[in-house]
Amino acid sequence: MLAPQIPFDPQESPLSYAARLAGVHTGGRLVQFLKDFGIEPQDMAANKDEALSLLADLSGVALGDLRANAAVPVGKRTYDLRGELVAAEFLANPHTVFCPACLAEDDRSGWRRGHWEWSLSVVRTCSRHGIPLVRQAKGPWDDVFHELEYIVPERGEDLQALIKKAKPRSVSPHQEYVIRRLNGKAGPEWLDAQTLEQAVRATELLGVLVAYGPTQKLPELEADDWDHAGSIGFEFTSRGEEGIREALEAQFRKFDDASGTPGARKIFGCFYNALAHSKSLKEPGDIARILRDIVIENIAMPAGTKVLGVTLPERCLHTVASLAKDENLDSRTLRDVLVAASLIPEKAPAHYPIPLQKGRDVASRVKRIVNVSSLPDVLACARPLVDQLFADRMLTPIYYGRPGTKGRTQKAVDRDEIAMLVGKLHAKAVELDSENDGLVPVSKAAEKAKVPAVTVVHMILGGFLERVFRLAGQDGIAAVRVDPAEVKRHRATCSKGLSAMEAFAALKISRNILWRLVDRCPEEVSLAVNWIVGPDDEHRILWFDPAVVEDFKDRFIHPARLAELHGLQLWEVASRLKRRGVQPALLGEEVGENFYRTRDLKTDLFT
Template identity: 70%
Template sequence: MMLAPHVPFDPEESPLSYAARLAGIHTGGRLIPFLRDLEFEPEDMVSNKEEALSRLAELSGVPIGDLHANAPVPLGGRTYVLRGELVTAEFLANPHTMFCPACLAEDDRGAGRRGRWQWTLSVVRTCPRHKIALVRRTKKRWDDPFHELDCRVPERGEQLEALIAQSPKRSISPLQKYVINRLNGKAGPDWLDAQSLEQSVRASELLGALIAYGPGQRLPELTFNDWDHAGRLGFEFTSGGEVRIREALDVQLRQFDNANGTPGAQRIFGCLYKALAYPNSNKEPGDIARILRAFIIENIALSAGTNVLGEKLCERQLHTVASLAHEQDLDSRTLNDVLVAAGMIPEDAPSHYTIPAQEGRNVAGRVKRMVHVISLPHALGCARPLVDQLFSDRLLTPIYYGRPGTRGRTQKAVDSEEITKLVGELHAKAVEMDVEADGFAPISKVAEKAKVPAVTVVHMILGGFLERVFRRTGQNGVAALRVDPVEVNRQVAVCTEGFSPMAAFEALKIPRDVGWLLTDRCGEEVSLPVHWIAGPSGDRKIPRFDPVILADFKGRYIHPAQIAERYGLRVGEVVGRLKRRGIRPVLSRAEIGVDFYRGSILELDLFT
């Protein structure tokens, strides 16, 4: 049996709305009695069950495919299929009734009110035709879920026009537009299309809620229009995929740069984290959880075994100073100073500033093995002047202790492993003997007679320039070595060509650290080339500086201390005059420790 007369089905209408129109046209009454008279189970029609849709198609003559296209058909377990997309009950607007008052006003002037299928989706909050916010009516009566618009929206005429005037005007949310396009079979952004439709919407809205309302926002307190705003913001990032999502997470993380204590993931990402970590259902959240989990692990110090969005962290990836000090049983202040000096954390780093775990452990290991400068003469078996020369020629690497720019920030210690390695290399070049050899003498005495620094003789031994080197049995360090003065005098000219690092840096009136940083910049505009003298063994090379290159550097570049000395001014006055003239250094103190200017600024008559 087919109902007569035939009532056309609107392609934008929901099957439930179409059934209500049929009831009004054929009986002049309400939907539920109409359905019962035609042997429908009313609840089946509300739920768009297959049996109900098939019966409606049979009675109305509308193709079943047209009805299916506009209805979320239940699969069981609160899951539905809509136009090939799997969604859950939360994705639908039920039990609320959604409508556009402007659309209903047009319907009232035409063939009667129709409920659009798009209104059944929770993400659709703006009328695409009239660009106004949809009105949302909550359930009050038992039969409200049937969404009979003539009953659910009693307003007519002027009252309906008043509703239209009250509805906020706005553009369609790009997230809403994406959802409708996807349901219409159109491709969208890759990352979103790779998620289920519901995951795409949920990820966009949750991320947007975090951005718009902050981590402390309670999601149940957000209004219908709040979620629309959140979806707009979140879609801006989710539509760009993982890269843009990470950008949003990084902006959120940076807001806690100056926070007190050690803020954790829940404090930083708040509502987003909690929604993914403690969902109200067993729904898979999608790739947003993986992205947030990876971002947290990469940016927040977490101990091994910590549960991060359902997965346990196998091993610690990051440390704070406090956690590293605790793990390594070190004083946190000492460790902090060494980490600052090593460039691993900024001087004013907050307590939650993170350090790669293994790199931090490497520094902590050096701290544990520190031999303080005052103990180096004993550890090396040499006098203090040779210790300074070993630092100057980079045969020893200082572990700095103290904050940059503070008084006393000098080499405070050396890694004991480095001392062991240097002494081991020297001893490996020597032949052990039980008694003193005639004509041989300790390094310090031979260097004094040859009128060269003791470090030059050390270089000769390491580089293989000296063939006859002995070591007294039972003695340790540099003091155990004996060399031939004649052999040293024969090789000294080759090994002392040019300036030593100490002499070169003194000539340029720059600290040793600055001098070596200039050599490390070889190839840059402001740099200081070093000449390496290779010995027969090739194991070690001797650093020397060409006097011509030093003179050229001194002529091309100048720093405030040199200007102050030349003109009898205070350094602060020199810097002030340069700033007032807007003259910027060609290489800044922030980069290298000293401001270098072009020597041509002396021609500007700024300092006389």
């Protein structure tokens, strides 16, 4: 063992310590010193176990202390660093890395020391002085020994110039995490569940995507760029999957309005490619699974598509084009119905994703579409009854046809919904072989009782009528026969207040707006609906209290009614409201029309 014994600095690398021993005991360079004591120089440069053991015996320093500050090779381009397996790319080699301020302090007190932290590529800022570390490219062959006394010629004023040139900055939280982890301290749960290299790689690559965008070429990034990327990425990876998803989904949203059908490589660019083709990291870790999930959840891809090495077993999403092709439908009609079903926005781009089953359900509806113009024939009833069935929500309209084009937006109904309505009516009826003098069709009974035809339909479905028959050989509502006298007896019970048609007519709004107001109940701007329940409580008859409707009409008003009341054009009403700064109590985006409180309208506003 050498004497005198030179203390080992806990922050020093074994290679630096060996160089100090050489300087103190021989006054010469490291290579000759190692040869003199039977230590293979290249083994020492590589921190091989045999070289470290010989150095421990020579210096009297515990082998564990030396090994803790070295990346010890355990396989081809694989190293053990304090129990963490890392690849060669994780290390700063072949660069010599140093802090000029640390070297200046060493110059004042003795021999220069190389810190073990500086050997890590992720360590780019001096934790003591808060300045960027200097990365010196490989020069002569003996640079592999990183002898700071010789390969960093700057001293005195020249070294001070390097210090002044450095821009102060705080240590990246990403760098701090790595050092804490190597010191045995726990960190964020998700990061700690990855290997150290996976955690570092995921953080930096995500930071590159967020900070520099998907088109950034990774080889063009400098050390300071990677340091910045690490800081940005750590904001997300430190919060685990939730944070990572937040960053990736935000990146995805940037392509919401992109033309064409951008894929994962277009959207995530360098981030996706690095995870798909990493040379330094065969298994990228959980970050790949998270990105794969994001891709599968947002991009329509056919079965068999490979996403980061995993084959998609079945399609999860459709676009309008792919759904139309699979279902053999006209894409324009399908798109319009998808908009009406709120599965896609009105101006959705071509790549907008549609959930597989929901898309198929809508496609099935399109195949079952019956145009409103055909409903009187299909239902076998008069057109006024069709309108009443829509008004009372006994039929649900399917809208299609592009808004803004010439002509009205078309409406249709699902054939299955029609069949269900007619089926329920027929189920209430007893089959009749021939006409009976005491029985009449629904329309005739309504005429005799002086009620809308839909009221008779309600009476049948609600179980109010006992004498309901279905004429054999006829279809639809026209086949139903009822006793007009029985209809008259239940007229008062089943015709309370205002019907839906009477309510929206009184308020001068469409039936769609009326029902949206009903759906908002009991919000301030809403309408309450009442129900009549008969013997069959599965069916209810709606009615509106005239006092409630009148009260709503007194308290709230919409621009079309204001224009009618004051003999103005609609645009002029809107302009005056805007100039006075009158805010609506309910926005049109919610119910289809702006509603204003009448108390907010000054008397001189429209005079």
